[in-house]
Amino acid sequence: MSAEGGGHGAVGPLFDIPIIGTEYHLPIYDFVITSWVIMFILGFTAWLASKNMKRLPKGIQNVWEYIVEALFGFFGGLMGDSRARKYGPFLATCFLYILLSNYSGLIPGAAMIRGFTPPTNNISITAALAILVFVSVFYYGIKAKGIGFFKHFVQPMAFLLVLNIIEEIVRPVSLSLRLYGNVFGEEMIIEQLGHMMPFLLPLPMMLLGMLTGAIQAFVFTILASTYIAGATEEHH
Numbered sequence: 001m002s003a004e005g006g007g008h009g010a011v012g013p014l015f016d017i018p019i020i021g022t023e024y025h026l027p028i029y030d031f032v033i034t035s036w037v038i039m040f041i042l043g044f045t046a047w048l049a050s051k052n053m054k055r056l057p058k059g060i061q062n063v064w065e066y067i068v069e070a071l072f073g074f075f076g077g078l079m080g081d082s083r084a085r086k087y088g089p090f091l092a093t094c095f096l097y098i099l100l101s102n103y104s105g106l107i108p109g110a111a112m113i114r115g116f117t118p119p120t121n122n123i124s125i126t127a128a129l130a131i132l133v134f135v136s137v138f139y140y141g142i143k144a145k146g147i148g149f150f151k152h153f154v155q156p157m158a159f160l161l162v163l164n165i166i167e168e169i170v171r172p173v174s175l176s177l178r179l180y181g182n183v184f185g186e187e188m189i190i191e192q193l194g195h196m197m198p199f200l201l202p203l204p205m206m207l208l209g210m211l212t213g214a215i216q217a218f219v220f221t222i223l224a225s226t227y228i229a230g231a232t233e234e235h236h
Contacts (some may be wrong), residue, residue: 035119038100042093071095078222079229087228090136094129095221101125102183102213106206118183120216126180130172133224137171141231149231175223182216 013027049064057065071092075084098120105118119125141149153164186209 029117029122031117031119031122031125034104034117035101035125038097038104038119041100042096067096068092075225078225079232083229083232087136087140087225087232091221091225091228094133094224095217098129098179098220099214099217102216103210105183105186106209106213120179120183123176123180126176126183127172129179129220130176133175133227134168134172136224137168137227137231140228144232145234152230171223171227175220179216179220182212186212 013029014033016025016027018025045060046064049061053061072084072088075088075091078084079087101118101120105121138149153168154161155164
């Protein structure tokens, strides 16, 4: 198992893309391909659902409207309906991407396919997601409060500035490691059980994986919504 691929016996990039005008090449690993496929599925199905929207939804439009309403209702309970409408698209995208990434490893035989690795099974992907949340907290916070956003770094006491800065830095580290550790551990267990008893033993783990995959997506998104809600909350 390579450090780059992060799972399932990957030994190196699948292929390289030359960078125009330089002698360098951009390596493309298996988890990147899977990530592209997931983004395409989300984007394409969302486009199908919205291209000819009807007042009485049917088919894929009905599915997407149910998902969006459920997620926005969930975020509304965490941060209020008005902020859920503002920040819900970002949070819902994170949730759906993580959920499909986690579930991609549960497809039968996926662990044996070269070029197919759950993106969240790689620390690079989970770190990128955590950094997106980190940046979004500052972006939405500054957008909502302006320069007043930075007041919380010296609250409740000015001498806590260093501790508050450390807390902000630790948040994305914690988000990325929590998601990566749970998904990586689960995938390794399923893979090893698949080698031992390929037809019986992995099934309970796969069912458990469906539950834990959803839980991890919810946990990540709940923490992200909590951070954004705290950054945009107006104190009176």
